[in-house]
Amino acid sequence: MACTACTTDAGTPPAPQTPPASTLTTGDASAGTLEQIRAMIGNAACSDGSQCRTLPVGARACGGPEAYLPYSTANLSEPALQALAARYKSEREAQNAASGMMSNCRFIPDPGAVCRAGTCQLGTGEPQVR
Numbered sequence: 001m002a003c004t005a006c007t008t009d010a011g012t013p014p015a016p017q018t019p020p021a022s023t024l025t026t027g028d029a030s031a032g033t034l035e036q037i038r039a040m041i042g043n044a045a046c047s048d049g050s051q052c053r054t055l056p057v058g059a060r061a062c063g064g065p066e067a068y069l070p071y072s073t074a075n076l077s078e079p080a081l082q083a084l085a086a087r088y089k090s091e092r093e094a095q096n097a098a099s100g101m102m103s104n105c106r107f108i109p110d111p112g113a114v115c116r117a118g119t120c121q122l123g124t125g126e127p128q129v130r
Helices: 029-041 078-099
Strands: 052-057 067-072 113-116 119-122
Touching: 029 052, 029 067, 029 078, 052 078, 052 113, 052 119, 067 113, 067 119
Parallel strands: none
Antiparallel strands: 052 067, 113 119
């Protein structure tokens, strides 16, 4: 199925922020998986920008993630976190298919993550100068 409402946004995107819980919470079984992801990420403490990463979460009906969450590699198992993210993506894909969900097909770029005030936070999506 083709997306007839697809557009590209050539303008400068606003500075990304951590999505609020309501943006990604679904009120069903996948909500429990998302909460596990958020609990594993915790406060995303960092001492250096090299510890910060972004995790694509969820699945949009036209493809791609619903959002990105910043996390720190300092105190978590990346394989375990990525396995939870894959499970959440599968759950959301199944929900989208079952409900006939549609989306606007807008591309959501990975904003990157930076260490600010001891916490990994979403960046601007621009290349980081080191």
